[in-house]
Amino acid sequence: MFRLPVLRFPFPPSYRDATESFWESLRYFNFYRAAVAAVFLVGERFDPEMLNLGSRDPRMFVYTSAAYLALAVVFHLLLRRWRAYFNAQLTLQVITDIVALTLLMHASGGLRSGLGVMPLVSLAGAALVSRGTLMLFYAALASIAVLLEQAYWVLMFDAAIATFLPPGLLSIGYFATALITNRLAQRLIMNERLARQRGEDLANQLRINQLVIQDVQDGVLVVDPNGLVRQQNRQLTVLLGRPAPELDQIEQYSTELAGQLEAWRAGNGPSSVTLRLSESGRLVRARFVAAGVAGGSFTLVLLEDLSKFQEQAQQLKLAALGRLTAGIAHEIRNPLSAITHAGDLLQEESQGSGRDRLLSIIRDNAKRLDRMVHDVLELSRRDRVQIEKIRLRSFISGFIDDYAQNEGIARSAFVIEVPEDATVEFDRVHLNQVLWNLMHNSWRHCRHQTGSIVLRVLSRPGRVELHLIDDGEGIAKQLQAQLFEPFFTTFSGGTGLGLYIARELCAANGAGLDYLDRGTGADFRILWQAVQ
Incomplete structure (x- = not known):
């Protein structure tokens, strides 16, 4: 026993893949539906003979146009209040178009009224947002409708069999329109998804770059060709010793840095210089790198704080120096005390200007050595901070x-x-x-x-x-x-x-x-x- 295949329509509870643009497209397409129904309704009332609308059955044409307009209003309210079951709503609207347009065509005298091409617009609109084989289902429904309408004329009014050729060609046009439009729509959707994905990737990359720039220990500035600082990080405030201005000329950050950058851009300066920022007193190494944006006209300025390296080296040097000087100081003070004491005794026992001058030299140099020992000992005690x-x-x-x-x-x-x-x-x-x-x-x-x-x-x-x-x-x-x-x-x-x-x-x-x-x-x- 022959069985017809069962058609299963994919009407999920929620059309998750339907993006906001799909719903907007469906809403605009419904505006077109309402406008067509209104034009048919008004056109039949004012000059039906010139437009050849409802020439065979004016009452059917008016009632169908009114019902078509009412359904368009219902669809509009449905789209505004309930955005779910996208495929179901789309299919309901397309079936409404096919039925209404077929009835309007029949009421106007069949294919010779010219209304047979109207379903092409509906099929093209549906193909833009439909998925899978639904577009073929819609084209098949439109083809069946136009062929049944022509069969009515053949059976009821003995029209020639050859009159099936125009609706047959029109049916081929329905399928071709649905297929071509759907393929183009799929390509546009893929391009849209790719553009959206690349936009998200770019936004994520920019966010990551921003976080990296803010967390690096070097100061970072991005300077445009006019000397305007477009981007900076928090470390720059520490290096400058004051809050860094926002979107200002580089001269407002540091005149020394601005001069070095200008010389580098003119080809008269090195790409890496060491300078001391006047306000904070920090020693930094500035490196200038062409950013490669807009033909390399943007410049990336990296400021490396050399003060920390100097402090670390100084700490190591002073630790060794402290141990050395402490020992030397104690060794110097012993003979120094003997020199001073001997000078005092010599002063008490000796007479004469020559010996007084020698004694003065002994005392002055002994005091100088004592001051030096005192200073060195102060240096060795620098770590005892309260x-x-x-x-x-x-x-x-x-x-x-x-x-x-x-x-x-x-x-x-x-x-x-x-x-x-x-x-x-x-x-x-x-x-x-x-x-x-x-x-x-x-x-x-x-x-x-x-x-x-x-x-x-x-x-x-x-x-x-x-x-x-x-x-x-x-x-x-x-x-x-x-x-x-x-x-x-x-x-x-x-x-x-x-x-x-x-x-x-x-x-x-x-x-x-x-x-x-x-x-x-x-x-x-x-x-x-x-x-x-």
Whole structure:
């Protein structure tokens, strides 16, 4: 016994693969349906003879058009309130189109009315969003409908068998339209999915790159051809010593860095330079790399903090130096004591200017050696840090009083410009030693007048600065690089360890000490960075 195959329509409870664009396409297609029904309804009322609408059965044409328009309204409400069963809704709408258009064609006199091509639009629209073999099912329904309508004319009005040729060709057109449109739609859908996937991959990659840039230890800037910083990371704020501006010219970040970048872009500078940022005092290595964007016009600037490497090397060096100097200091002090004692005895027993001069030389050099031993021992004790909060105004005022009294200097020679609320964290003994060394150096080179030395505290975003400024001639540029090196001095009676020890004590307390070239006078700056 012959059995017809059972058609199973894939109507899942929720059309999960139907994207939002599919639902929007179905909604716009329903607007077209409502417009066609309205045009048919209005056209039949105003001039049916010219349009050849409803020429055979006007009442059927009007009723069908009205029902077609009503169903379009129902479909619109359904699409707005219930977006589920996509295939089921699509199939219901296509069947409605086929039935309504077939009835309208029949009421207008059959295929000669020209309405036989109207299902092509419905089939093309359905093929754009349908899946699998549904498009063929819709084309088959349209073909059966148009062939049955023609069969009616053949059976009821003895039309020639040859009249089946036009609906047959039209049926072929239905299948061809459904297949071609569906294949094109599938290609567009695949391209859309690929574009969406690539967009998501690109967004993920950009997010990963952003996280990596923010977490790297180097400072990162992306600079466009006009010098505008398009992107930066958090580490840049630490290196600059202040909050980094957003979307600003690179000159607002660092004038030194801007000059090096301009020279590199002009082909007159190296791709890697070492410079010290003026505001934070940090030593950094700047590397310039063409980003390869827009013909390489964008530049990636990488700032490597060299201060940490210097501090680590310095720590290792000082650990060994501390052990060595402690032993040397004890060994020096024993003969030094004997020299001093022998000089004192010689002074008591001897007479004459020549011997007095020799005794003076013995005493002066013994004192110099004693100061050197004292400084070296201070250096070996730099790791014994007891951090505490210090109110700078009261501390500096007390320090100036002690220093002026011990050195026999008028108090009016010092000017204090310190806010009342300026507070830092530092070892009190170390800060006293640092200021004593700096003050001793400044007083030696200033003019010894009223207000010759100024102690000024500046509170800036993210940092506190203590400046010790004198009115002397300043330090020659060729000597500035050697200022903080051990045993470097331009004073015949100095040990060359004062500034070196001051800087090491600052480093041990998490601060920095550097020299600012102001042109006239010396300006030593102690810099405290805010805790991040």
